Amino acid sequence: MSTHQVLVLSDDASTMLPMLEQSFESVPNLQMRFIAPQKIYKTDFEESEFIVLDYAYSQKYPEMAKLAFAAPGKLSIYTTPTDQQQMNEILKSTKVDHFFGMSGTHTLNDIKLYLIASITHEFWTAETLITPPILKHSHATFNTSDHLDQQIETAIESHDFSKTFEGFKAILVQILNETLTNALFNAPVDERGNFLHRDQNRREKIASPAGKEPSLEIVEDEDKIILSVKDFYGTLTKEVVDHYLTHGEVADKDGGAGVGLFLILKHAHKVVINIDPGKMTEFIIVLHKFKRFFHYQALEKSFHLFLKPYQRKSP
């Protein structure tokens, strides 16, 4: 069985490495490496299957960073809590698929889950991210865009928002509106791959064919609520995600306004996009439950894109 090499680039590698190694004991055939920035070569990046980079470190060693950023398919970035503007700039300039807002053991666990998923070629699911016990689990399907907001209200009515700040539900409804509108209008294609509703006015009522209806799953634990919205076309691409994820300007065109994904990233604590081309696209959105908006706003964020087939270059 082959070994998976992980190159850790961090100012704090002497602390990070033992923590990572201990945390990843259960992940088979993982080899962690730390190389001082002065001694690092292009081949070190080529030989590594995964590169985990502390963003602050990249600012300190720009030559090393240039080599790391040249390998976006295998690069993931973690950083200490940043404001949203900084996160946007990092994602925009690096186009990495995995961005971890640093928060101690939670982040280590997320890095571990990311490595396991990448090695096994599995997607993250809502169940991957939930912490038992599960308090509430609900499902819904959406076969039409007609009265979408009312459908969303019905889908969430069994969930209790009393332990969250007043605007929490409005944020959740907006996220569901954006993701479901995407699933209903942007995803569907005909047999030849032509988009069916992408440029249609969102006022028009469209129906999803049987078996292709977008689905919604909501899972709640003590601390967070996880939304999973799936379409069964898998037409979203990394290029589209890279373009719209950090694009905060409204497009004056037909169809969508082009800021839905940007708004979701702004609102959510964690955004996971799973793309199985031609089959399925899933948005998993994690919102932590807080009574105080300040705590909601201050919590670090992360972003993850899992794409099949894996685009990572072979070492």
Place this chain on the structure above:
Amino acid sequence: MNTIEMGQLKFHIEQQDQTLMVQVEGSINEDLQIEKLSHLKASHILFDVDKVKMINSCGIREWIRLIESFGSAVTLEYVKVPQIVVQQMNMISGFLSKNAKVTSFYAPYFIEDLDEEKQILLRSDEVKNFKAPEQTAEVDGTTYKLDFDAIEEQYFRFLKK
């Protein structure tokens, strides 16, 4: 007062001299149709958005189109802006146009002792150097000091625009 209905959105309109008072109610979404509002003319338009419950990306786009259709010579004023709209103003460039100002808006405060949230209506001129003004609330005869419940730099970003 004249009311224009567009799906889940209502515009209650009243002309007062050179000012058009517009009370917006419901969800700002794809139902917003500029053509139904193109007849509105005034040198100053005041939007009371207290009753806006939801907004989405298509609604933001239609709102920007509506505002642009009035022309840059028209001055716009927003009052009683709820938190969900403040958040969009902070996130989306162009949502708060150059000819617009926010006169009053809601801000989240918290009473630690009671574990209770309060939405307080603030005047924009009460916010100095992006610091939230101190607030108190009287509950059952007791006066409580309120904590501002957002990151000031982020929540008041729209005031820089």
